[in-house]
Amino acid sequence: MARHTVVSRKDWIMARKALLVKEKKFTKLRDRLSQERRQLPWVKVDKEYVFDGPNGTETLSDLFDGRSQLIVYHFMFAPDWDAGCKHCSFWADNFNPIIVHLNHRDVTMVAVSRAPYSKLTAYKKRMGWDFKWVSSGNSDFNYDYYVSFTPEEEAKKQAFFNYKTQDPDSSDREGASVFYKDPKGNVFHTYSTYARGIDMVNGAYHYLDLVPKGRDEGKTGPSWLRRHDEYGR
Numbered sequence: 001m002a003r004h005t006v007v008s009r010k011d012w013i014m015a016r017k018a019l020l021v022k023e024k025k026f027t028k029l030r031d032r033l034s035q036e037r038r039q040l041p042w043v044k045v046d047k048e049y050v051f052d053g054p055n056g057t058e059t060l061s062d063l064f065d066g067r068s069q070l071i072v073y074h075f076m077f078a079p080d081w082d083a084g085c086k087h088c089s090f091w092a093d094n095f096n097p098i099i100v101h102l103n104h105r106d107v108t109m110v111a112v113s114r115a116p117y118s119k120l121t122a123y124k125k126r127m128g129w130d131f132k133w134v135s136s137g138n139s140d141f142n143y144d145y146y147v148s149f150t151p152e153e154e155a156k157k158q159a160f161f162n163y164k165t166q167d168p169d170s171s172d173r174e175g176a177s178v179f180y181k182d183p184k185g186n187v188f189h190t191y192s193t194y195a196r197g198i199d200m201v202n203g204a205y206h207y208l209d210l211v212p213k214g215r216d217e218g219k220t221g222p223s224w225l226r227r228h229d230e231y232g233r
Contacts, residue, residue, distance in 0.1 A: 004212070042180065042188035049141045052117040053134035060141075063134070064181050069107045073201070074147040074175040077113035077120065079137055084113070084123050088174055089227045094203045095131045112136050114148055114172060126229065145192060147175045162194040174198055 007015070049060045064070045075092065076085035084092075092111065099109050111133040113120060120133045142148035146160055149168045153159035157167035175194040181187050199205055208215045217224070226233075 037191060040191060042190050045179065045187040045189055047140070047144070049136065049139045051112065051134040051136055051141070052138065053132065058134065060179065061181060061185060061187055063108065063110055063132075064179075064187075065108045067103070067106050067108045068181050070179040070181070071102070071107060071109040072145075072177045072179070073109070073111045073198075074142065074145065074173070074177065075111040075113045075133070076147075076170065076172045076174055077115040077123070078148075078172045079115050079119075081115060081119075083227070084115075084120075084127075085172075085174070086225055086227050086230075087222060089127060090204070090222070090225055091174070091198065091202050092127070092129060092131070093228055094201065096129055099131055110134060112141065114142050127227070142172065145175070145177050145189075146173075147194070148172050162197070176201060 045060060051058050051060070051063065055062070060070075063072075073088075073091065073095070075088045077083075077088070095109065095111070102109050109131065111131060113133070113135060114137045115135060116137055117135040120135055124130070124133055136142050143150075146162075149159040149161070149171055151171075154168065154171060158165055159168040161168045161173055173194065175192060176198050177189065178191040179187055180190050193200075205215065215222075
């Protein structure tokens with residue numbers, strides 16, 4: 001950082017304008033990519049999934065809460081874990097403030113994990129969150145959407161995750177899935193993304209991308225990360 005190039009304000013403006021041209025191209029490319037994402041074909045969800053949450057037992061259709069679009073964040077929290085994944089917790093710290101805005105664009109957002117609902121509520125209280133979080137532990141939901149894996153898959157280090165067969169590295173992984181419900185009540189799966197694909201829903205990372213050191217994670221990834229109540233311990 002100490003050896004970084006330092007120039008006059010005039011030269012900085014020139015360099016910044018040159019980068020702006022590339023940023024505008026990227027913005028337009030991202031817009032086109034987002035449009036292609038929305039044009040993906042859909043899959044009708046015929047299987048009934050049951051979740052445990054604040055309203056008792058709910059189906060996937062119930063989770064829409066009167067809206068036509070549903071975003072599910074696949075939060076890593078296996079039934080035998082004592083706490084939710086610290087990385088998913090980093091992502092979840094971004095959820096509370098935005099959900100009211102999503103609701104006013106006909107979007108419901110929930111988190112789903114396999115851990116029992118009692119564990120989810122206890123951890124949510126610890127973290128100070130109030131977004132809706134339900135347990136899929138009594139259904140195949142996590143397995144069908146490729147974010148949970150059998151002991152055999154873990155042992156063989158061979159599971160379908162992020163659209164290829166690979167070592168899942170855990171019994172549960174992160175992701176986000178999108179669903180649509182039509183006026184007749186039919187539910188469709190429209191999109192899922194995993195691993196680095198969920199970066200787009202982490203506002204903090206976008207801010208870090210603006211500063212001189214960036215994410216500053218190197219080859220070790222986010223090893224610096226702690227749950228927000230664990231920094232300084």
